[in-house]
Amino acid sequence: MAHLKINNLKKSFGNTPVINDISLEVSKGEFCILLGPSGCGKTTVLRLIAGLEQQDRGEIFISGREVSNLSPKERDVAMVFQSYALYPHMNVYENLAFSLKMRKQDREEIDNKVQETAKLLDIHELLDRKPRELSGGQRQRVAIGRSIVRDPSLFLFDEPLSNLDAILRSSMRVELAKLHQKLKATIIYVTHDQVEAMTLGEKIVLFDKGTIQQTGTPVEVYEKPSNLFAATFIGTPQINLITGRVIENEGRIYFSSGELMISPGWYKSLEAYAGREITMGIRPEALTPGEGPITGTLELIEHLGPETLVYVRCGGTRIIAKSTPEFEGTPGEEISLAIHDRGIHFFHDGNRI
Ligand SMILES: Nc1ncnc2c1ncn2[C@@H]1O[C@H](COP(=O)(O)OP(=O)(O)O)[C@@H](O)[C@H]1O
Ligand SMILES: [Mg+2]
Incomplete structure (x- = not known):
């Protein structure tokens, strides 16, 4: 009771x-x-x-x-x-x-x-x-x-x-x-x-x-x-939000936003949203500088001690990634980010898919 x-x-x-x-x-x-x-x-x-x-x-x-x-x-x-x-x-x-x-x-x-x-x-x-x-x-x-x-x-x-x-x-x-x-x-x-x-x-x-x-x-x-x-109230820095569309191409489902195209095969439930606008949320710690699907311009680096925040401008959106203290880079340069699946979330109409 x-x-x-x-x-x-x-x-x-x-x-x-x-x-x-x-x-x-x-x-x-x-x-x-x-x-x-x-x-x-x-x-x-x-x-x-x-x-x-x-x-x-x-x-x-x-x-x-x-x-x-x-x-x-x-x-x-x-x-x-x-x-x-x-x-x-x-x-x-x-x-x-x-x-x-x-x-x-x-x-x-x-x-x-x-x-x-x-x-x-x-x-x-x-x-x-x-x-x-x-x-x-x-x-x-x-x-x-x-x-x-x-x-x-x-x-x-x-x-x-x-x-x-x-x-x-x-x-x-x-x-x-x-x-x-x-x-x-x-x-x-x-x-x-x-x-x-x-x-x-x-x-x-x-x-x-x-x-x-x-x-x-x-x-x-x-x-x-x-x-x-x-998603946005909990987590510092805040979760990154990218709006895009679910598209289907040759039998595969993609989340597409501007240059960004990712195919989260594990995310079966996206299929039901084909053709619709959805929002992808990615926690900063799920993004690391390196070979990956997100590309943009390095805007700013913040060294916090145990970790480093990397601000990247991708089209109209600013993305924040977490990196190790050793990270170095020059603002203005091109940078790409790898995504770890675990920190990705999808939302439609504000609710989790
Ligand atoms: N006695 C009251 N009379 C009129 N409005 C009130 C009264 N108490 C709270 N409110 C209003 O109710 C809302 C919620 O207040 P509150 O419960 O104090 O929020 P929180 O504690 O989450 O900050 C606020 O908009 C506040 O202005
Ligand atoms: Mg109160």
């Missing part, structure tokens, strides 16, 4: 639909990432689950119990906000203890939970400090600690790392992964950062314009993007 189950959830603000009929299941103990660009409705989904917002349609179940019309308090859910939302006049201890005091737990029990949580998050030496005396990373830990002390059946994290600098973000990412392993908690984690999603998630729910675009493990979403949105 799914720990969290959402059926056909819909929400509009005024006349603007924000959540369009989403359904989702998350198992117990799963770290589920809701990934999507800013404004696509991620926070709204969390607020609906937490009961801070009321859906227009649909049902929400937690541990098999319908919570769709329950108050936030009755749902047994803890939300960690992007803004931390700590009480500024309380010290760390009081911030951690607050929700337990509200539930009238006894003093000793509260103390045990606060101490245990503070140790888990490595903030036990900061218990006397006020939020303003903490760094961003420490505040974030306290915000997470506040949700942990309550031992909720579901954690909702709304971009908890987005206010931290890049170095702190990557170390907190590791901390969160470890924390999840220890707590075995069910977490719905919202982010617009694809790296965070790929590294943290067991399951990624890719979201855009209030609609789920694809659900899968990080590897599945990367290696089998189900539409152009999924």
Whole structure:
């Protein structure tokens, strides 16, 4: 049985639909990432689950119990906000203890939970400090600690790392992964950062314009993007897109675009699209400088250390290939690129073929 189950959830603000009929299941103990660009409705989904917002349609179940019309308090859910939302006049201890005091737990029990949580998050030496005396990373830990002390059946994290600098973000990412392993908690984690999603998630729910675009493990979403949105949103540098046509010549199927003609014999399903316009997506790492079907003019080389990005202009399209650090070339020269089949994807009308 799914720990969290959402059926056909819909929400509009005024006349603007924000959540369009989403359904989702998350198992117990799963770290589920809701990934999507800013404004696509991620926070709204969390607020609906937490009961801070009321859906227009649909049902929400937690541990098999319908919570769709329950108050936030009755749902047994803890939300960690992007803004931390700590009480500024309380010290760390009081911030951690607050929700337990509200539930009238006894003093000793509260103390045990606060101490245990503070140790888990490595903030036990900061218990006397006020939020303003903490760094961003420490505040974030306290915000997470506040949700942990309550031992909720579901954690909702709304971009908890987005206010931290890049170095702190990557170390907190590791901390969160470890924390999840220890707590075995069910977490719905919202982010617009694809790296965070790929590294943290067991399951990624890719979201855009209030609609789920694809659900899968990080590897599945990367290696089998189900539409152009999924293909372009995940991957840095972005997947290269080339529009062309499927043509048939002497019994063979080709993808043709300008000078480029390739015959991906392994891609049987292209046959059904003969004569039609389709889009080919190629991941940069599936292209390497060398003998191959793509030719163009070398535009720019970017040495990133472990790898080198090679920008090639082919007709009206710019293609980015990944190469090794040793790659050398002169902008303006002709260059050809070899293609590795595994990084090629075809799309028709925006959807994967
Ligand atoms: N209370 C509200 N009233 C009106 N519009 C809202 C409200 N909350 C969110 N929205 C709108 O809903 C859309 C989705 O917002 P949000 O869920 O915050 O997106 P995300 O978290 O993915 O950035 C946005 O266009 C936002 O302006
Ligand atoms: Mg948001």
